[in-house]
Amino acid sequence: MVKNGLMTLVLLFGAFFAVGQTPFTVRVFDAARNPLPGATVVLQGNTTISDAQGRATFTGLKPKTSSLQVRYVGYTAFQRNVLPDGQGDITVVLHLETRMADEVQVIATRAADNAATTYKNLNKEDITRGNLAQDIPYLLDQTPSVVIGSDAGAGVGYTNLTIRGSDNQRINVTLNGIPLNDAESMGSFFVNLPDFASSAESIQIQRGIGTSTNGAGAFGASLNIQSDVLERNPYAELNNSGGSYNTWKNTIKVGSGLMPNKFAFNARLSRISSDGYIDRATSDLKSFYVDAGYYGEKHHLKATVFSGKEKTYQAWDGVPEEMLDINRRYNGFTYENQTDNYTQTHHHLHYNYFASDRTTLNMALHYTRGAGYYEEYKDGESFNRYGLAPIEIGGTTINTTDLIRRRWLDNHFYGTVFSVNHQLNDNHNLIFGGGANQYRGDHYGEVIWAQYASDSQLGDKYYFNDADKNDVNVYGKWNASFGALRLYTDLQYRFVDYTFEGYNHNLELADVNVKHHFFNPKIGTTYLLSPKTSVYASYAFGNKEPVRDDYVDSSPNARPKAERMHNIEAGYRLRGESLNIGANIYGMFYKDQLIKTGEINDVGASIRENVPNSYRIGVELDGAWQLSKQFRWKATAGISENKIKNYTEYLTVMDEDWTELDEPQVVQHYPSTTISFSPSVILSNEFAYAPIPSLEFSLASKYVSRQFLDNTQSTERSVDPFFVNNLRLRYNFSLLGLENIDANLAVNNIFNEKYESHGYTYGGITPTGTRLYGNAYFPQAETNFLLGLNIRF
Incomplete structure (x- = not known):
């Protein structure tokens, strides 16, 4: 298959050079004749992005009348037939049209172009370029301070993402302004929304606290995902890809x-x-x-339903360190149905009312239904752990049994979000918004088979725990312009009422009721040094509640506390004709931060504990340089210091056989130590070469420095640094009347780097002071490939 695919590319490449090479330039401006960099321009199946001067240049076009399409987020799409060989360069003027672009659904929670917030935008072209089968975190790999990985090692299934060392429990995710994060774990599990990238128009990544948004408070970063905007013309697409490890995607x-x-x-x-x-x-x-929508002059109404169903074989235990050199692909689970099964269906109803040219009202109702279980085989389980009585066979008392169990999560999440955007005048804008959401979830377990069933009945629940969480927030934003100076103020109040009661999976009574009142203010300023350059600075204060596992895994006398954080950002932006640079410094200063201890519980979730004082400070760089029409260079850098002040570690006393002893825990103190899973250096680099506009070769590289598995800064319990290189070949063409054919080949980890993206550690200490520990890691795939072919009619 690969050989035939490469031969096809070679033949198409040769055919391309049989046509003319006359350059043809499209210049894209807004109504005020300001150039629009980053506009997507499509002509004869070739797609290119306008540069800082709004120019998109094509060569090798056929001398025939063709449809020219220009798209830019927030503007009315442009389409017209042109004859590249018969007329000179043309100018396209796009007009603001948030109504038709559906941008109105996310504008209240996104950072604007000159906002005093550290952010990165990915447009439709950026998303399409990397969307071959891997999950959404893999599309973000070349953005600043990002580290990605997956349990299965190849980017399909359960994936993970950290930004500035903050994991998905601290990254607030919204879909068209509606919260995605699970209300209890606060994580965003993209495995439940497979291939949502194929329906995504743009993604904005805000690092730090960012702007006020709906859902759990952002405590490290925010992802704001906008689904496909309205297309004026009918279309159909077939997107298929396949590759290593029998990976397939059909869309x-x-x-x-x-x-x-x-x-x-x-x-x-x-x-x-x-x-x-x-x-x-x-x-x-x-x-x-x-989705289905009505788009009137004053009213828009759009209903969206999307659903994902996943079945993944469990790999959350990782690979023991001693097995890495023997079998890096080792999986300790062998039961044939040791799987995670979950279905999640989202229902969104958006309404937009355009009261005037200056005032817009946006409202949405949402309902998410989720249900599923993970199934596992357990041997030698004690009857009393399942509330069952011992049995007697032939005069022998039996207290244990082999069994298969399912642990269920059955939940409902519903509510409303709203915003009002009012333009007072050309210099002042007000946004008022908020949301009210309720979560109701049941956690329970069933034994579906046992070697000895004792007195159990089919359908019995050996534990049951229900949860209710109410989350209400309101915010107000003021944006103002005073000549070259931009100011913004963003004030948010959030109320959380969380209750769960009943017995957890360890048959321990777990009743919790907590209420939180959070006030999250933000203020910032941007100064325009010139039309191309600006500087900005901002301050934000944020609060975040503990997650469910923080309560379940904590001891009764050490209940988790809410976290607080002061976030300072300052930066410089340059948007030139061929050079774009973003440079910033940041400081994130925490009180009672919940940090990972390095251990995981029996379902693969990280165990966390509060630390009184900690911080993350660093500098980030995000640059792109168009060296010539053929060469492009992009690079990012994140260099940081991530520290806990006066950390206290508590170690369980064990004998040499790892049996816990009935002795007080050993306490060790560290005046200053590095926060677990927080690399100090994260670098990315991409070289791209386009010999012709429709063909591009790129080499993307990623370096991540050492990550410590716990908070002792010990190299014995750490993830080694890794440097990975990925090669990509992409070719756009039209053929036999098809609007666009996009052939995409990705060869990942081309130098066959053997590396691990993350891991965990466990252990204790002997009475004589010898440290006992064991490490497990999550190895990532060696050299592998994905080949995609996308056809648009």
Whole structure:
């Protein structure tokens, strides 16, 4: 298959040079004749992005009348037939049209162009370029201070993401302004939304606290994902890819375009499957997306339903350190149905009212239904752990049994979000918004088979715990311009009421009721040094509540406390004709930060504890340089110091056989130590070469320095630094009347680096002071490939 695919590319490449090479330039401006960099320009199946001067240049075009399409987020799309060989360069003027672009759904929670917030935007082209089957975190790998990995090792299934050392429990994610994070764990599990990237128009990554948004408070970063904007013309797409480890992605998309009576709909159906790099770490993922909308002069109403169903073989135990040199793909689970199974369906209803040119009201209702379980085989389990009585057979008392159990999560999440955007005048803008959400979830366990069933009955629940969480927030934002000076103020109040009661999976009574009142103020300023350069500075204060596992895994006399953080950001931006630079410094100063101890619980979740004082400070760089029409260079850097002040470690006393002894814990003190899973250096680099506009070769590199598994700064318990290189070949062309064909080959880890992205540690200490520990890691795939072919009609 690969040989035939490469031969096809060679033939197409040769055919391309048989046509003319006359350059053709499209210049893209807004209504005020300001250039629009980053606009997507499509002509004869070739796609390019306008530079800092709004220019998009094509060569090798055929001398025939063709459809020219220009898109830019927040502006009305442009489409016109042009004859590249018969007319000179052309100018395209785009007009603001948030109504048609659906940008109105996310504008209240996004950072604007000159906002005093550290952010990065990915447009549709950026997303499409890397969307071959891997999860959304893999699309963000070349953005500053990001570290990614996956349990299965190849980017399909359960994936993880950290930004500035903050994991997904601290990264607030919204879809069209509606919160995605799970209300109890506060994580965002993209495995439950397979291939959502195929329905994403843009992603904004805000580092630090960022702007006020809906959902759990951002405590490290925010991801704001906007789904596909309205397309005026009907379309159909077939997107398919396949590659190493029997990985496949099949996607079909259709859209009606804007019909004369102002209605439109879109639909997507996807399937992703993979055997995984780790043994038996298979994934079987299915999803669909449907939206239908009415787009009137004053009113928009859009309904969206999307769902994901995942079945993944468990790989959350990782690979023991001693097995890495023997079998890096080792999986300790062998039961054939040791799987995680979950279905999550989202229902969104958005309403936009354009009261005037200056005032817009946005409201949304949402309901998410989630249900699923993980199934596992356990041997030698004690009857009393499941509330069962011992049995007697032939005069012998039996207290244990082999069994298969399922642990269920069955939940509902619903609520509303809203915002009002009012432009007082050309210099002052007010936004008022908020949301009210309720979560209701049941946690319970069932034994579906046992060697000895004791007095259990089919359908019995050996534990049951229910949870209710109410989350209300309101915010107000003021944006002002005074000549070259921009100011903003952002004030948010958030109330959280969280209750869960009943017995947890350890048959321990776990009743919790906590209420939090949080006030999260933000203020910032931007100064425009010139039309191309600006500087900014901001201050934000944030609060965040503990997650469910923080309560379940804590001791009764050490209940977790809410975290607080002061966040300072300052930076410089340059947007030039061929050079774009963003440079910033930051400080994140915490009170009672919940940091990972390095251990995990029996379902693979990290155990955390409060530390009184800690901080993250650093400098980040994000640059892009168009050296010539053929060469582009992008690079990012994140250099940081991530420290805990006066850390106290508590160690369980064990004998040499790792049996816990009935002795007081040993206490060790560290005046200053590095926070676990917080690398001090994260670098990325990408060289791209386009010999012709439709063909591009790129080499993307990523370096991540050492990560400590616990908070003792010990290299014996750490993840080694790694440096990984990925090669990509992309070719756009049109053929046989098809609008666009996009062939994409990715060869990942081309130098076959053997590395691990993350891990965990466990252990204790002997009475004589000898440290006992064991490490486990999550190895990532060796050299592998993905080949994609996307066809648009």
